[in-house]
Amino acid sequence: MSRHDSRPGRLMDGRFRAVLFVAIVIGAFIEVSMPHRRYGPLVDVFALAAVGVVGAAAVLGSESAATPAREQGRERDWDRDRFAPESGAGTTAPICRYATGPAVPQPQPQPPRPRPFLRERPTDLSVPRFGDGARAQGYPWLLPERTVQNGIAADEATVGAFTLRAASVIGPGHRCGRPAEPRQDSYRIGRSPDSRHAIVAVADGLSSAAWSDAGATTASSQAVTLLREQIATVGFDGLDVKELYGRIAESIAAHAAGRGVGTSHMATVLITAVLAEPDANGVAKAWISWLGDSSAWTLDPHDALWRFSAGEAKDRAAAVVSNEVAGRLPDTPQLARDHYVTLAPGTALALVTDGIGDAWADPAGNINEYFANAWRAPVPATRFTADVGFDAPQCLDDRTAVVLWNGDRS
Structure with missing residues (x-):
């Protein structure tokens, strides 16, 4: 399955969290506003604490949902740097992003490699070099x-x-x-x-x-x-x-x-x-x-x-x-x-x-x-x-x- 196929599921999950959060907030305020026979202040404290817990969970869930998106952004940037033409070429290399299997860990960004028609000097340790060389x-x-x-x-x-x-x-x-x-x-x-x-x-x-x-x-x-x-x-x-x-x-x-x-x-x-x-x-x-x-x-x-x-x-x-x-x-x-x-x-x-x-x-x-x-x-x-x-x-x-x-x- 493509990694793009999980996007609707993440969207529905986010909506569910929002609805749940709103319902709990409304219920909490109703609970606080109603008179209680006994332990009124204690019930109010527990209701507000529940709102805080659910809110924090919603925020953390949103942050964790955003992490894959940022990782995908980093992958796209790495691919663009790796396959883009040399500076000054004025064109952008097409990138194919289709996947046919489970997601695999992506390689970390690497430092830029030498231009393909240049090689590191293989004779630096053998030939004498003067100044900056040629x-x-x-x-x-x-x-x-x-x-x-x-x-x-x-x-x-x-x-x-x-x-x-x-x-x-x-x-x-x-x-x-x-x-x-x-x-x-x-x-x-x-x-x-x-x-x-x-x-x-x-x-x-x-x-x-x-x-x-x-x-x-x-x-x-x-x-x-x-x-x-x-x-x-x-x-x-x-x-x-x-x-x-x-x-x-x-x-x-x-x-x-x-x-x-x-x-x-x-x-x-x-x-x-x-x-x-x-x-x-x-x-x-x-x-x-x-x-x-x-x-x-x-x-x-x-x-x-x-x-x-x-x-x-x-x-x-x-x-x-x-x-x-x-x-x-x-x-x-x-x-x-x-x-x-x-x-x-x-x-x-x-x-x-x-x-x-x-x-x-x-x-x-x-x-x-x-x-x-x-x-x-x-x-x-x-x-x-x-x-x-x-x-x-x-x-x-x-x-x-x-x-x-x-x-x-x-």
């Missing part, structure tokens, strides 16, 4: 429409005297968009056959290019392959940046032709490094080449910050920092540059995309200082990956880092 960090990860590379990649390795950690994590701006975009960063690591040289390549596809993830993957893969060839043919001191970037550009252009798209659709920037084994004093020499705004940084074991070493530096004094790059592959390989740096024992070299480099270069935050402390020595690959996935305001781009530590890290 709102997009808490959005669900979505998949792009086409088959693409994984959203996360990570490695750890030892090459001769060098300890290596690498990770690439898709940024909130790409994984949470509608539609979602692929991770446009890519890295490759390698070594010479005798492990006397470590080879690293980090590429960052341009967001304006529809197939930049494919361009970045081609660039990083070809860079390591071609650098192995150069080491074998001309040696570490004969590495040729013009030949390297020219041949990488040819590979990307051929890939674009195979997909039937223009070369601008696969635009990417690239930075590479080759580290030679340390000398007798533990000092290592590194050759770095770059085209675009990915960058190389060094960390002295006793320094408090990562120091910019190579790459296309951005003007941090400008009111708005531009993400426009001066050169890119495969269109302008001739703009690639290179130089050699030395790494003292215990010094680390990091190759990063601008998703990390921009955060390190920002003097307003403490992100650089955190990473200088966190990566002063090698950490497990899982910890390294979590760090690369850091949460900070306005940091929405993909982020990739490959770090090599030279020998002694005390």
Whole structure:
């Protein structure tokens, strides 16, 4: 039976109580007004007391009858809050109130739940968070429409005297968009056959290019392959940046032709490094080449910050920092540059995309200082990956880092 079916019964019960109350009051006044032979005052007291008792019973009965109505009102309010659309939707959700069985206890009102497209940050205990973080960090990860590379990649390795950690994590701006975009960063690591040289390549596809993830993957893969060839043919001191970037550009252009798209659709920037084994004093020499705004940084074991070493530096004094790059592959390989740096024992070299480099270069935050402390020595690959996935305001781009530590890290 529906809970609505008991309403007429409650109504009749209320009327009966009212009639009974009126009858008793009238009888009491008649009783009081009539003369009594004996015990007149005592009879009057009992009559008035009876009126008080019946009146109190009527009031309590009315209050108990009103309680289910208030409970039903609370249930309706709870249902409305639970099933109503999000604020600002401007519509009211219909509520079906029919019941086919006995009334059951209703759940108590619960605090409002998070919006359905937001989740509580599942990585707050693992990734470092700076300031208030980025709102997009808490959005669900979505998949792009086409088959693409994984959203996360990570490695750890030892090459001769060098300890290596690498990770690439898709940024909130790409994984949470509608539609979602692929991770446009890519890295490759390698070594010479005798492990006397470590080879690293980090590429960052341009967001304006529809197939930049494919361009970045081609660039990083070809860079390591071609650098192995150069080491074998001309040696570490004969590495040729013009030949390297020219041949990488040819590979990307051929890939674009195979997909039937223009070369601008696969635009990417690239930075590479080759580290030679340390000398007798533990000092290592590194050759770095770059085209675009990915960058190389060094960390002295006793320094408090990562120091910019190579790459296309951005003007941090400008009111708005531009993400426009001066050169890119495969269109302008001739703009690639290179130089050699030395790494003292215990010094680390990091190759990063601008998703990390921009955060390190920002003097307003403490992100650089955190990473200088966190990566002063090698950490497990899982910890390294979590760090690369850091949460900070306005940091929405993909982020990739490959770090090599030279020998002694005390």
